[in-house]
Amino acid sequence: MRNASILAPSLxxxxxxxxxxxxxxxxxxxxxxxxxxxxxxxxxxxxxFGPETLAALHRAGCTLFFDTHLMLAEPHRYVEAFAxxxxxLISIHIEPAYDHAGTxxxxxxxxxxxxxxxxxxxxxxxxxxxxxxxxxxxxxxxQPGFGGQSFQAAMTEKIATLRRWRDEQGQTWRLEVDGGVxxxxxxxxxxxxxxxxxxxxAFFKAPDRAEFLRNISALAGD
Ligand code: DX5
Ligand code: ZN
Numbered sequence: 001m002r003n004a005s006i007l008a009p010s011l012x013x014x015x016x017x018x019x020x021x022x023x024x025x026x027x028x029x030x031x032x033x034x035x036x037x038x039x040x041x042x043x044x045x046x047x048x049f050g051p052e053t054l055a056a057l058h059r060a061g062c063t064l065f066f067d068t069h070l071m072l073a074e075p076h077r078y079v080e081a082f083a084x085x086x087x088x089l090i091s092i093h094i095e096p097a098y099d100h101a102g103t104x105x106x107x108x109x110x111x112x113x114x115x116x117x118x119x120x121x122x123x124x125x126x127x128x129x130x131x132x133x134x135x136x137x138x139x140x141x142x143q144p145g146f147g148g149q150s151f152q153a154a155m156t157e158k159i160a161t162l163r164r165w166r167d168e169q170g171q172t173w174r175l176e177v178d179g180g181v182x183x184x185x186x187x188x189x190x191x192x193x194x195x196x197x198x199x200x201x202a203f204f205k206a207p208d209r210a211e212f213l214r215n216i217s218a219l220a221g222d
Contacts, residue, residue, distance in 0.1 A: 003174055003195040007216040008033035008067045009209075010178075012048060012147045013200030019053065020060035022204070027064055029209035034064035035178070035198045037147075038082070042073040043096060044145035051078070051085035058086045065089070067198075069117065069178065071144050072096075076103040083110035091115030091138050094126050104133050115176070119144065120152050124161040134173050136196065137162055141189070142179030147200040151180030156192040163193025183215050190219040 009031050014022025026034055034057075039048045054066055068087040072078060075092040076099065082090055090107045094100060094116055107114035115136035116127050120143055127137065139159050142149040155177070163175055174196045177189040182202035189197065197216050206212035 003172075005190065005217055005219045006033055006174070006196045007031050007203070007213050008035040008176070008196060008198045009203040010035040010037055010147065010198050010200030012037040013204040016049075019049075020057060020062065023057055023060075023062045023064060025204070025209060027062070029203075030213050032065055033067050033196075034062070035067045035069060035200075036087075037144075037200075038068060038070045038072065038078075039145065040072045043093065044071045046145045051081040054082065054085040054087060067091075067176075069138065069198075074098060076106065079103060079107050079112075080110060083107070083112050087112055089113040089115060089136060091117050091136060093117045093119065093144075094130075095119055095122060100130060101133060104130065115173075118158070120155060124158050124165070127162075128165065131162075131165060131169065131171060131173065136174040136176055137166075138176040138178055138198075139194070140179055141177050141181065141185070144179070149180055151182075151185040151188075153185075153188065156188055159189060159192035159194050166193075183212065186216055187219060 009026045039046045041047045066088045068090045073096050090112050104114045113135035117138040141155045175194045176196035177194045178198035181199045186197050
């Protein structure tokens, strides 16, 4: 199964005093996805925004696909609020202890797609039992919590393992990478099997964001 390459610009690197304008830059560049990094100050040592921000972006006219990455110690307590606020896809981390399968099922029951996320130190095996229950697997290529960090090249092995399992099982979930993704590192991820690329710093700092998107979209035909 081959998926077209998708760019999901991360709003974390946008202007937090004018997130709607930053989301418009994403749409104007031609992107269809918007990556929303939700941090709780517990699972990760940082804070960002919550469900009301998603709702406000919708009210401001944003129609992008909301790729919502919950970096929360207790994500099961918040999935309903994010679904109601207009999340299209909600991804939850495997590391904290809670009912992962139940929460993925809950996300789908709320009408959203669901994803499972692995930190750099978490092996692919940790999510293997959930792969028939997800729409997306997100491999963190930095330790989550902050934008602008350096890509961890060793993660390409994990990407390749997950991609092999997906192909062997004939599954169709997207394989997303997040952290330090730019025009140098995205091709490495793509070669390993990724098809969905989160980019914060590299996207918002790109001199020509539409060209950045075209370069990511051109990573096809694997
Ligand atoms: C890190 C976040 C990332 C971050 C990526 O905790 O999950 O989505 O926004 O930012 P860059 O592209 O700047 O590494
Ligand atoms: Zn993210």
